[in-house]
Amino acid sequence: MATVALKTVRKVYAGGMEAVKGIDLTVPDGALCVLVGPSGCGKSTLLRMIAGLEEISSGTIEIDGRVVNALEPAERDIAMVFQNYALYPHMSVYDNMAYGLRNRGTPKPEIERKVREAARMLELGSLLDRRPRQLSGGQRQRVAMGRAIVRDPKVFLFDEPLSNLDAKLRGQMRVEIRKLQRDLGVTSIYVTHDQLEAMTLADVLVVMNSGRIEQVGAPLDVYEEPATTFVASFIGAPPMNLLTPDHLSAVGAVLEGLLPADAVTVGIRPEDLGTVEAKSAEAGSAGLITFDVTIDVLEPVGAESYLYARVQDASVVVRLPGRAAVPETGKLKVAAPVDKLHFFDTHGKRVDPVPVAARRLG
Amino acid sequence: MPERTEAGTTSRSRRSPWVSHAVLIAGILIVVFPIYYTFVASTLSLQQILRPPLQLLPGSHFLDNYYEALFGGLGRVGGINVWTLLLNTSIVALSVAVGKIVISILSAYAIVFFRFPFRMTFFWVIFITLMLPVEVRILPTYKVMVDLGLIDTYTGLTLPLMASATATLLFRQFFMTIPGELLEAARVDGAGPWRFFFDFVLPLSKTNIAALFVILFIYGWTQYLWPLLVTNSNDMNTIIIALRKMISYADADTQWHLVMVTTIFAILPPVAVVVLMQRWFVKGLVETEK
Numbered sequence: 001m002a003t004v005a006l007k008t009v010r011k012v013y014a015g016g017m018e019a020v021k022g023i024d025l026t027v028p029d030g031a032l033c034v035l036v037g038p039s040g041c042g043k044s045t046l047l048r049m050i051a052g053l054e055e056i057s058s059g060t061i062e063i064d065g066r067v068v069n070a071l072e073p074a075e076r077d078i079a080m081v082f083q084n085y086a087l088y089p090h091m092s093v094y095d096n097m098a099y100g101l102r103n104r105g106t107p108k109p110e111i112e113r114k115v116r117e118a119a120r121m122l123e124l125g126s127l128l129d130r131r132p133r134q135l136s137g138g139q140r141q142r143v144a145m146g147r148a149i150v151r152d153p154k155v156f157l158f159d160e161p162l163s164n165l166d167a168k169l170r171g172q173m174r175v176e177i178r179k180l181q182r183d184l185g186v187t188s189i190y191v192t193h194d195q196l197e198a199m200t201l202a203d204v205l206v207v208m209n210s211g212r213i214e215q216v217g218a219p220l221d222v223y224e225e226p227a228t229t230f231v232a233s234f235i236g237a238p239p240m241n242l243l244t245p246d247h248l249s250a251v252g253a254v255l256e257g258l259l260p261a262d263a264v265t266v267g268i269r270p271e272d273l274g275t276v277e278a279k280s281a282e283a284g285s286a287g288l289i290t291f292d293v294t295i296d297v298l299e300p301v302g303a304e305s306y307l308y309a310r311v312q313d314a315s316v317v318v319r320l321p322g323r324a325a326v327p328e329t330g331k332l333k334v335a336a337p338v339d340k341l342h343f344f345d346t347h348g349k350r351v352d353p354v355p356v357a358a359r360r361l362g
Numbered sequence: 363m364p365e366r367t368e369a370g371t372t373s374r375s376r377r378s379p380w381v382s383h384a385v386l387i388a389g390i391l392i393v394v395f396p397i398y399y400t401f402v403a404s405t406l407s408l409q410q411i412l413r414p415p416l417q418l419l420p421g422s423h424f425l426d427n428y429y430e431a432l433f434g435g436l437g438r439v440g441g442i443n444v445w446t447l448l449l450n451t452s453i454v455a456l457s458v459a460v461g462k463i464v465i466s467i468l469s470a471y472a473i474v475f476f477r478f479p480f481r482m483t484f485f486w487v488i489f490i491t492l493m494l495p496v497e498v499r500i501l502p503t504y505k506v507m508v509d510l511g512l513i514d515t516y517t518g519l520t521l522p523l524m525a526s527a528t529a530t531l532l533f534r535q536f537f538m539t540i541p542g543e544l545l546e547a548a549r550v551d552g553a554g555p556w557r558f559f560f561d562f563v564l565p566l567s568k569t570n571i572a573a574l575f576v577i578l579f580i581y582g583w584t585q586y587l588w589p590l591l592v593t594n595s596n597d598m599n600t601i602i603i604a605l606r607k608m609i610s611y612a613d614a615d616t617q618w619h620l621v622m623v624t625t626i627f628a629i630l631p632p633v634a635v636v637v638l639m640q641r642w643f644v645k646g647l648v649e650t651e652k
Contacts, residue, residue: 051546051550052549052550053546053549053550072549072552073546073549073550074549074550074551074552074553078550079550080546080547080550082543082546082547083543084541084543085543086541086543086544086546086547087547088544088547088548088562089544089566090562090565090566099551099553099561100550100551100552103551103552103553103557104552147547147551151551
């Protein structure tokens with residue numbers, strides 16, 4: 001059980017490339033913290049620095065109040081699950097899990113007990129004598145988890161552990177990881193580029209972009225109040241529509257009194273857009289903005305339909321519930337509740353909406 | 363499928379077991395005959411060997427000849443029997459094979475898994491030695507051995523043959539295929555450089571080691587030029603050198619029956635190594651670890 005605290009952690013590579021540009025982050029005890037971002041955003045580098053596989057250029061990393069900058073990975077009391085599992089190909093499943101404990105000089109009966117316990121938890125009991133190459137992808141993934149669990153570490157580190165599994169297995173393992181992490185209550189840091197994985201797993205969601213943290217928060221808070229346009233477009237699928245006030249005005253939206261002073265971008269989630277009838281019921285007293293879109297394509301996916309459309313030269317996605325009764329071409333009047341609009345300034349930072357009281361005056 | 367039989371490919375593939383077997387058998391006969399004849403000659407008396415025509419069936423002197431070779435002395439090489447020659451050659455071949463493997467696996471390990479100044483320089487230095495033929499190096503090496511007083515010693519026989527760029531290169535190529543994540547997982551599991559070497563690198567490269575051992579053992583066993591230069595006394599001879607010394611220019615002086623026995627003894631150990639290690643190969647190939 002431990003908190004992990006990063007203080008102005010930076011990573012500069014020999015060539016002068018700055019991969020991690022000053023990260024401050026505290027992961028509370030027992031929480032599952034997900035680092036999410038596009039490839040090359042420094043999330044894996046950051047994880048590897050916490051693991052001790054990469055040197056820290058400056059700043060400090062504390063695990064359970066102890067600065068671990070100068071410690072070897074094995075001395076940091078962490079366990080890591082790698083993207084390609086990194087199972088030891090020449091060792092049986094049992095030895096794969098026991099190896100770290102043997103190196104620590106754990107007595108044999110205790111190793112046996114811990115490995116059996118982990119194998120039971122992960123339903124690997126009948127596979128202990130197999131070699132990794134005789135296992136399926138999902139089983140290998142479990143062995144990699146087992147190897148982490150038996151060490152009883154203060155922190156679990158996951159480096160995109162599900163990216164090599166097929167979609168169905170990924171969903172299944174995601175649930176299992178979440179359950180296991182809750183049961184064990186071990187502080188965990190999980191790196192992924194998949195925003196769905198990030199949303200569903202995280203207690204604390206950290207969105208990273210080009211070596212910096214864009215936003216930290218509970219997943220739904222991040223979803224509902226993205227701090228930047230980057231977060232707004234990265235979290236949520238399909239991503240948030242980002243339009244300029246000019247675009248909106250040109251197609252008939254009335255924004256007077258709604259637009260905060262610095263706002264240069266208006267964000268609308270695809271599900272907050274809809275037909276005027278549907279949205280006017282939803283909006284209640286808050287009011288609506290309405291505007292016309294030019295329909296490109298309608299994609300029915302079963303439970304909902306995605307309408308891909310254009311507002312002048314900007315593209316817009318509308319998420320319609322069920323089988324949408326909209327034309328497949330031509331124009332459509334769409335609406336969004338006023339209180340579901342997001343505003344961003346020239347730097348892409350979130351701007352608070354105009355308070356309701358001020359709106360009436362305007 | 364009669365019409366298929368008419369087709370060229372099918373009929374060719376039907377006939378091919380016979381054709382290919384015939385070719386193989388012919389090839390084997392050509393390769394095996396000299397060895398077979400060596401064996402036949404090792405069971406004949408000197409007179410029988412020298413008198414034409416060639417006898418193609420084993421004679422009656424098998425026990426006499428082998429007894430004389432093993433426990434008597436071979437006249438030409440100063441009363442040294444085959445045991446001493448076999449022992450010398452085994453020591454040389456084993457030391458060369460083991461020494462080469464140990465040195466090259468360690469240097470490849472250093473070059474691949476450690477970051478130190480001039481790492482690539484060292485690699486290229488090792489690589490460049492490949493380009494120098496043995497004959498170019500042999501005189502300076504001989505001078506060094508003389509100055510160090512290593513003539514007629516096992517050290518002198520084996521040490522200069524041990525450094526091996528080829529084996530280093532082979533191990534380097536293999537080590538580069540070991541995924542970086544494996545090394546990192548081992549580090550997280552508390553394996554230092556030595557542990558990683560013994561628990562991961564060695565077990566993973568055992569098939570490579572077996573293959574190299576066979577090649578290098580035979581290389582050491584059949585060394586000719588260097589042992590010829592660096593040994594003077596007869597009891598330090600390897601079996602190959604002894605064979606050379608046993609053959610005189612005058613046919614009648616040469617004890618051909620004993621030469622043949624010695625040749626048979628010179629062939630057997632490499633054959634045994636190949637046969638024994640081959641089982642390892644197959645095992646290694648079936649149980650591919652990666």
